[in-house]
Amino acid sequence: MTDTPKKLAEKFLKQVQKPGRYTGGELNETIKDKRNIKARFAFCFPDAYEIGMSNLGVKILYGALNSDKDIWCERAYTPWKDFGDILMREKIPLYAHESGDALKDFDIIGFTLQYEMCYTNILYTLELAGLPFYSKDRGDDMPIIIGGGPCSYNPEPVADFFDVFNIGEGEEALVEFTKSYIKYKEDCQKNGKPYSKREFLHQAAASQKGMYVPSLYSVEYKGENGTISKISPIYQDVPEKVERCVISDFDSSYFPEKSPLPYIETVHDRIMLEVARGCMRGCRFCQAGMIYRPFRYKNYDTLNNQARSQYLSTGYEELSLTSLSISDYPKLLPLVDCLKEWTDECKVGLSLPSMRIDSFESEIMKKIEELRKSGLTFAPEAGTQRMRDIINKNLTEEEILRTCASAFKNGRTSVKLYFMLGLPGETDEDIIGIPKLAQKIVDEYYKNPDKPKGRSCQVSISVSCFVPKCDTPFQWCGQDTREELIRKQKLLGQNITSRRIRYSWHESKVSFLEAVFARGDRRLAPVILQAYKTGCVFDAWDEFFDYDNWLNAFKTEKVDPSFYANRRYSFDEILPWSVIDCGVTESFLRREYEKAMKEETTPDCGTKCSGCGIAKYGIPFCTQKRKEVSDN
Amino acid sequence: MTDFRITFSKTGPLVFISHLDLTHTFVRTFKRAGIPLRYSSGFNPHPKIVFALPLSVGTAGENELCDIGLARDMDKEEFTMKLRAALPPHIEIKSVSESTGKFNNVYSADYIFSAEGVCGICENIREFLSKDDITVEKKTKSGEKQINIKPQIFSYEVSETDGKTYICLCVDASPDGYLNPEYVMKAMDSAGILSSADFNCTRTGINLK
Numbered sequence: 001m002t003d004t005p006k007k008l009a010e011k012f013l014k015q016v017q018k019p020g021r022y023t024g025g026e027l028n029e030t031i032k033d034k035r036n037i038k039a040r041f042a043f044c045f046p047d048a049y050e051i052g053m054s055n056l057g058v059k060i061l062y063g064a065l066n067s068d069k070d071i072w073c074e075r076a077y078t079p080w081k082d083f084g085d086i087l088m089r090e091k092i093p094l095y096a097h098e099s100g101d102a103l104k105d106f107d108i109i110g111f112t113l114q115y116e117m118c119y120t121n122i123l124y125t126l127e128l129a130g131l132p133f134y135s136k137d138r139g140d141d142m143p144i145i146i147g148g149g150p151c152s153y154n155p156e157p158v159a160d161f162f163d164v165f166n167i168g169e170g171e172e173a174l175v176e177f178t179k180s181y182i183k184y185k186e187d188c189q190k191n192g193k194p195y196s197k198r199e200f201l202h203q204a205a206a207s208q209k210g211m212y213v214p215s216l217y218s219v220e221y222k223g224e225n226g227t228i229s230k231i232s233p234i235y236q237d238v239p240e241k242v243e244r245c246v247i248s249d250f251d252s253s254y255f256p257e258k259s260p261l262p263y264i265e266t267v268h269d270r271i272m273l274e275v276a277r278g279c280m281r282g283c284r285f286c287q288a289g290m291i292y293r294p295f296r297y298k299n300y301d302t303l304n305n306q307a308r309s310q311y312l313s314t315g316y317e318e319l320s321l322t323s324l325s326i327s328d329y330p331k332l333l334p335l336v337d338c339l340k341e342w343t344d345e346c347k348v349g350l351s352l353p354s355m356r357i358d359s360f361e362s363e364i365m366k367k368i369e370e371l372r373k374s375g376l377t378f379a380p381e382a383g384t385q386r387m388r389d390i391i392n393k394n395l396t397e398e399e400i401l402r403t404c405a406s407a408f409k410n411g412r413t414s415v416k417l418y419f420m421l422g423l424p425g426e427t428d429e430d431i432i433g434i435p436k437l438a439q440k441i442v443d444e445y446y447k448n449p450d451k452p453k454g455r456s457c458q459v460s461i462s463v464s465c466f467v468p469k470c471d472t473p474f475q476w477c478g479q480d481t482r483e484e485l486i487r488k489q490k491l492l493g494q495n496i497t498s499r500r501i502r503y504s505w506h507e508s509k510v511s512f513l514e515a516v517f518a519r520g521d522r523r524l525a526p527v528i529l530q531a532y533k534t535g536c537v538f539d540a541w542d543e544f545f546d547y548d549n550w551l552n553a554f555k556t557e558k559v560d561p562s563f564y565a566n567r568r569y570s571f572d573e574i575l576p577w578s579v580i581d582c583g584v585t586e587s588f589l590r591r592e593y594e595k596a597m598k599e600e601t602t603p604d605c606g607t608k609c610s611g612c613g614i615a616k617y618g619i620p621f622c623t624q625k626r627k628e629v630s631d632n
Numbered sequence: 633m634t635d636f637r638i639t640f641s642k643t644g645p646l647v648f649i650s651h652l653d654l655t656h657t658f659v660r661t662f663k664r665a666g667i668p669l670r671y672s673s674g675f676n677p678h679p680k681i682v683f684a685l686p687l688s689v690g691t692a693g694e695n696e697l698c699d700i701g702l703a704r705d706m707d708k709e710e711f712t713m714k715l716r717a718a719l720p721p722h723i724e725i726k727s728v729s730e731s732t733g734k735f736n737n738v739y740s741a742d743y744i745f746s747a748e749g750v751c752g753i754c755e756n757i758r759e760f761l762s763k764d765d766i767t768v769e770k771k772t773k774s775g776e777k778q779i780n781i782k783p784q785i786f787s788y789e790v791s792e793t794d795g796k797t798y799i800c801l802c803v804d805a806s807p808d809g810y811l812n813p814e815y816v817m818k819a820m821d822s823a824g825i826l827s828s829a830d831f832n833c834t835r836t837g838i839n840l841k
Contacts, residue, residue, distance in 0.1 A: 013648055014690045014829065020653065023645030027720035261720065263649045263657055315660030315718075346663065347671070 006100025020264035021049035024097030027261040038070040046121035054268035063256030064171040074098040078121040094128035103129040113151035116517035117540040123532040154470040154577035157524035159214035168244030206237040210245035228574040241581040250296035258313030270318035271310040279324035280605035287469035293614040300335040379418040383433030414458040422466040422480035460502040465511035470577040473592035479515040509547040515565035521576035585613035635731040644722035651686040665718035668703035684735040692834040737841040741805040747830040784811035
């Protein structure tokens, strides 16, 4: 037997940073006997191991695929540049962690697209695997490359690199897709006809919901640099719009009892318990708030059982309750009580990220307080009420101040706040409103008669740049130019009135590229490839990000990035992502946009149904709210 | 409270994890095992897990020593059984004994360096190691220093079997005189005797006074 690529690579591990990234062999990894397997799936996270191992989606899908006896799902990550260079030099093909076998010998390779800045990593990973970049250049003897995750709601910039995308929630869809692949292959064998990847993908696109095969759609443009004139399927049996997959019974949906436990430190070394999916708030800039609709949650005894089995199989010291807005979980107190019955004794800390500022009920705060005095972080997103109404944050200044005051009373001395610059409809006054609000919070601290003696407070404001995202009410809005964003960042800084306020801001270069890809179309693929070929990789990492290289790539490919990032898309234009049906209707998004411009807010789904279109999935939470509306 | 001292091995992929990562791995193992650890008091309590001697990344360990502080008395058999059942792959418990105090009596450590397909260099290595002066450049806080490490090499043995070269070293591991054996390998590397990258390292034992 010849050595696996993993074995061949072993002797080079001593030469690289963090070799523990490449060894596999973790507790709870799934090992199956190759001889009994009908399809081998490599789930690839296109970034460093420490990031990928922290991703809850990967854990769920890895477990879901492996729960089928015919499928063996393994993990792969983009090797850090030092190790990747060695693999390239030594001509060792990139391998999956469990078996150590080359990725190119798998049936299916899945990439999760979590952020736009990982696109060059996909190309790097493909090259290391020894596979051609473009779907059209990969033959029937090569794996099917499937994509998924939040960026696949506008997959167009990378569409030509992929064979297929799974739109929406994958825990059922990916298993079904892989099973139909097995069936197709078996049928071919039975009937003595050759396997055709294209035929299989066509079949899948026509018969399975949520399967977008880019090569089965033609895109036409109004002239070389114009907008899209037509997107159409090239076969009649392929749907015009690809409908997103949604898990209807979330409470009983698959959740792993155990997941591979990394030996080395990763970004999130803790149990992640998915309490709820979707968000009922409807902030107008927020893509997650739209594409994960409707709001669904699990019963607290389900959650308690899942948390318990995760603890028994990992031994993690921290348990994080995950959702887009944890305070919207209707039974948060009973859940926390129920968990604390064993977590205290086992010395497991509870953490509740993404608490809404208006929900810091003291009862919950106190319970969490006992465990760890971690920093208090809120996201008001905007500095003035007018601006918060435009984005539908549904949060008043009074609520913000009251929460901070109560945090100070509880003995905290620092608060961190997240804001965005460049939101639609923003004026200079709204920008100055950010440091003004921070100052009011500082004042709130000094108003507290019981403040700790000799200690000052710190209010940190972290300001990012607004990136218009597809499937949001702001999807038509152009991003401010970099010059304008830099001016705004300076203006904000000049208006800081206290040394107690610490100000940090995001580099607008990254946000600009994110905007290009978030609203881009298929003409961007050559740009990404050109950028990659001239050295761009790990773009989400400061030490690698090379903006000038990116600009050169746009120039070489004669593509104007501002056409995508800064241009206002017109309402009657065919949007690049219009081939994807995320569940929320375009008319709802348009309505929300118009309300935003009138500074009107929309109540959350728990209060009143806003008719976003997601009710068609017939999920109880929605149907009930719809009924309430029609009853009144 | 009776604390236990475990002797364990760490091999395979675990060779590539750091000392801190190993500590986390053990804490999680004890939690899975349901063995209650004693935590230090203070603002940020941490469990009482103390290793005799940290192991460098890239080095396997055959008989590593670690003291475990327990929150309540436990039967040794029960402790061993529960711990073994919860171990991750590539860690093995060789033995468990009662802990007899702190690890302030570490004296020396034994290492084996082995290289596959490397032959005919034994004589050169022996000759080199028999010298009275083996000076290496050591990076210290106050800059680089020339130091003779020969006094810290307590014994050595060099052999070749089946196309494999073995270098066994026993070096100083005391708190004041600790020597990282890689310095010995590097010295031979720069003297042109061998290529240190060819060698895998295993620590076979930690000797207490």
